[in-house]
Amino acid sequence: MDRLFLLTFVLCSISWIFFWEVRWKKGKESQIEEWLQRHSLSKYKYLFEDVQTLEELSLCVLSRLEEVVKEKHHWREITEAQVQLLRDFAFQEWLCSQSLEHYYHTLKTLGCTTLDDLAQFDSQLQLSLAAWGYYYEDYIKLSTGVRVLQASKGSRDQDYEIQLVHSLAERRLNEKWSFAGALIFGCTIALCFLIRDLMFYVIENEKNCVEKNVSTPGISIYFEAYLYSMGTYSSCPWQFLASSQLALQRRPSMADDEEEHDSPVEGQSEKVKKPKKVYCYISPKQFSVKEFYLKIIPWRLFTFRVCPGTKFTYHGPDPVHKYLTLVVDDGIQPPVELSCKDRNIMAATFIRFLHKNIGGSETFQDKVNFFQRELRHIHSKRPRTKTCLKVSRHSLLESSLKATRNFSVSDWSKNFEVVFQDEEALDWGGPRREWFELICKALFDTNNQLFTRFSDNNQGLVHPNADRPPHQRVKMYEFAGRVVGKCLYESALGGAYKQLVRARFTRSFLAQIIGLRMNYKYFETDDEEFYKTKVCFILNNDVSEMDLVFAEEKYSKSGHLEKVVELISGGAQIAVTNENKIHYLNLLAQYRLASQVRDEVEHFLKGLNELVPENLLAIFDENELELLMCGTGDINVQDFKAHTVIVGGSWHFREKVMKWFWAVVSSFTQEELARLLQFTTGSSQLPPGGFNTLCPSFQIIAAPTHSTLPTAHTCFNQLCLPTYDSYEELHKLLKLAISEGSEGFGML
Numbered sequence: 001m002d003r004l005f006l007l008t009f010v011l012c013s014i015s016w017i018f019f020w021e022v023r024w025k026k027g028k029e030s031q032i033e034e035w036l037q038r039h040s041l042s043k044y045k046y047l048f049e050d051v052q053t054l055e056e057l058s059l060c061v062l063s064r065l066e067e068v069v070k071e072k073h074h075w076r077e078i079t080e081a082q083v084q085l086l087r088d089f090a091f092q093e094w095l096c097s098q099s100l101e102h103y104y105h106t107l108k109t110l111g112c113t114t115l116d117d118l119a120q121f122d123s124q125l126q127l128s129l130a131a132w133g134y135y136y137e138d139y140i141k142l143s144t145g146v147r148v149l150q151a152s153k154g155s156r157d158q159d160y161e162i163q164l165v166h167s168l169a170e171r172r173l174n175e176k177w178s179f180a181g182a183l184i185f186g187c188t189i190a191l192c193f194l195i196r197d198l199m200f201y202v203i204e205n206e207k208n209c210v211e212k213n214v215s216t217p218g219i220s221i222y223f224e225a226y227l228y229s230m231g232t233y234s235s236c237p238w239q240f241l242a243s244s245q246l247a248l249q250r251r252p253s254m255a256d257d258e259e260e261h262d263s264p265v266e267g268q269s270e271k272v273k274k275p276k277k278v279y280c281y282i283s284p285k286q287f288s289v290k291e292f293y294l295k296i297i298p299w300r301l302f303t304f305r306v307c308p309g310t311k312f313t314y315h316g317p318d319p320v321h322k323y324l325t326l327v328v329d330d331g332i333q334p335p336v337e338l339s340c341k342d343r344n345i346m347a348a349t350f351i352r353f354l355h356k357n358i359g360g361s362e363t364f365q366d367k368v369n370f371f372q373r374e375l376r377h378i379h380s381k382r383p384r385t386k387t388c389l390k391v392s393r394h395s396l397l398e399s400s401l402k403a404t405r406n407f408s409v410s411d412w413s414k415n416f417e418v419v420f421q422d423e424e425a426l427d428w429g430g431p432r433r434e435w436f437e438l439i440c441k442a443l444f445d446t447n448n449q450l451f452t453r454f455s456d457n458n459q460g461l462v463h464p465n466a467d468r469p470p471h472q473r474v475k476m477y478e479f480a481g482r483v484v485g486k487c488l489y490e491s492a493l494g495g496a497y498k499q500l501v502r503a504r505f506t507r508s509f510l511a512q513i514i515g516l517r518m519n520y521k522y523f524e525t526d527d528e529e530f531y532k533t534k535v536c537f538i539l540n541n542d543v544s545e546m547d548l549v550f551a552e553e554k555y556s557k558s559g560h561l562e563k564v565v566e567l568i569s570g571g572a573q574i575a576v577t578n579e580n581k582i583h584y585l586n587l588l589a590q591y592r593l594a595s596q597v598r599d600e601v602e603h604f605l606k607g608l609n610e611l612v613p614e615n616l617l618a619i620f621d622e623n624e625l626e627l628l629m630c631g632t633g634d635i636n637v638q639d640f641k642a643h644t645v646i647v648g649g650s651w652h653f654r655e656k657v658m659k660w661f662w663a664v665v666s667s668f669t670q671e672e673l674a675r676l677l678q679f680t681t682g683s684s685q686l687p688p689g690g691f692n693t694l695c696p697s698f699q700i701i702a703a704p705t706h707s708t709l710p711t712a713h714t715c716f717n718q719l720c721l722p723t724y725d726s727y728e729e730l731h732k733l734l735k736l737a738i739s740e741g742s743e744g745f746g747m748l
Contacts (some may be wrong), residue, residue: 055169090161093168225340370667372492427721453526464600481607510622520585525682643691649702682714
């Protein structure tokens with residue numbers, strides 16, 4: 001039904017009901033006023049302002065006039081008028097009780113105006129005249145009622161008549177709504193339809209909001225909310241920071257002067273004494289909760305992946321703001337309880353992003369295009385002029401740091417014209433590209449000890465070095481962040497300006513760049529030896545006899561125990577059990593991969609976010625971030641096929657499934673090949689020499705499953721491929737796995 005019609009009907013009905021009320025009230029007031037005037041009582045009208053009907057007046061007129069009317073003859077007239085009025089109303093009510101009210105005027109014309117008159121109606125002729133023209137049943141009721149009145153003539157008194165008048169007065173008040181009742185009923189029905197349509201309108205409006213939120217690629221949607229429970233690790237000694245260091249915990253989230261802080265209080269869940277106003281940001285890959293200090297400095301409290309492992313639990317309104325609440329839990333961090341006015345829209349936006357991630361409807365290239373377009377727009381107001389950068393090949397890192405020491409964000413946005421000392425060459429692009437290549441090698445080469453590997457394997461991924469030598473100041477990480485930000489900005493300009501970061505970063509370091517919390521699964525790609533020897537052993541065995549506690553021993557390079565670090569408050573006295581061993585491993589990952597290098601990561605992010613806002617990086621996961629920064633390289637399918645080892649499998653697997661697999665791989669773009677390599681080995685980059693030098697060799701294992709998603713063991717460079725019934729099925733599930741492998745399907 002049309003909402004406009006319903007609304008018009010409701011308004012007209014309400015107007016008519018109001019009109020009926022006014023008309024009924026004025027009619028009754030005029031009757032009372034006329035009776036009082038006829039009996040010279042108009043001056044006492046004020047005594048009867050609360051009386052609504054003439055019937056009520058007949059019951060109370062004597063009691064209210066008793067004190068004010070002194071003349072006996074006037075009092076006698078009033079009494080007679082009141083008695084006459086009572087008798088007339090009693091007569092009307094008796095007829096109504098017999099459903100014979102339509103005989104009232106007929107009987108009055110026959111001289112019957114009271115019950116006593118009706119009791120004397122014993123003539124059959126008179127009764128016939130009274131009932132003439134009506135139904136025969138009415139004649140029977142009238143004659144029977146008259147006989148009853150005749151039989152009770154001696155027992156009837158004034159109290160009986162007063163009782164009848166009371167009933168009539170109530171009847172008159174009920175008649176007030178007799179006509180309006182139909183309109184009220186109709187109005188109620190119309191309101192029900194209107195409310196239904198309004199609910200559908202609200203739902204449709206919320207749906208449109210959600211569609212708008214997810215339709216623009218890369219946008220971080222934010223919602224105002226209140227935090228009712230939050231995590232804390234304040235009792236962990238490795239989480240404490242000196243007050244002098246707090247100033248360094250800043251992460252500019254915009255290219256200008258806005259800064260963001262990472263909260264040092266994450267972990268165990270506790271209720272906050274007073275609801276804290278926060279902002280919830282949702283991007284295609286992250287759900288983050290931020291608090292603003294002084295209304296301008298954002299401080300990130302929590303970050304969750306947009307993945308199937310992040311669950312929402314819905315509850316009723318909160319006790320303070322009466323907003324609907326929800327609990328966010330990813331099984332790794334403590335649950336977070338939030339209340340939000342737009343809770344449904346926020347949850348639906350999260351779910352829509354999740355569905356898009358699972359379905360792979362938003363391509364990596366779409367996000368790259370959005371990222372680069374927004375980055376160009378941010379720096380568009382800054383002059384794109386040339387600035388000279390004079391450096392020395394022999395001390396490239398120190399001279400580059402010195403040359404850029406006083407550079408502002410605008411200077412970093414300019415086109416670098418690189419001049420190497422003692423070399424005569426005009427920079428038409430070649431020296432600049434060479435400088436980027438050399439400076440990345442100098443910064444991220446483990447020989448310079450700014451970054452390190454967790455193993456002695458030269459193919460290992462690089463991670464910030466917690467044990468860097470004193471001469472490698474923490475400011476160097478800030479410079480490294482600016483260099484990476486400069487590479488991303490240059491690539492956004494396109495063409496000859498495109499620059500890639502020549503490094504193979506650990507997954508955990510990339511995850512920290514986009515604000516994700518650590519969990520034990522990062523050990524598989526970052527610290528393979530530790531994962532094989534300790535993590536897998538704890539996961540696959542009974543730990544009740546291992547005497548493990550929630551603490552980590554830290555040793556010096558010479559093998560001496562330096563200190564014991566408690567992972568939680570009193571952790572040295574808390575035993576690790578089979579029930580809490582996952583929590584223990586996650587805390588261990590947070591300590592070894594993140595907390596030990598907190599200063600280094602913070603300074604790196606400070607430099608990076610000066611050029612690239614954090615909210616733009618948040619649209620990628622850590623695997624996509626590596627592709628964005630480091631590129632895909634050049635992966636040769638023939639080299640891939642020639643140096644791949646096939647393990648196990650039936651005739652169907654080796655002859656059909658593998659044939660389909662290589663056909664799918666041959667159809668992949670370089671980006672998809674890099675994702676497959678990343679999914680299986682943990683890095684999108686091949687070592688020098690290609691697949692031939694990959695150690696261990698790339699292996700395809702025949703998985704004992706059918707028509708499921710492929711999985712991978714990055715420690716061993718193994719791709720576990722199930723059996724499939726068709727080329728199309730293999731193509732679909734392999735693409736889904738490599739696109740969303742970090743979301744819980746495979747590698748992580």
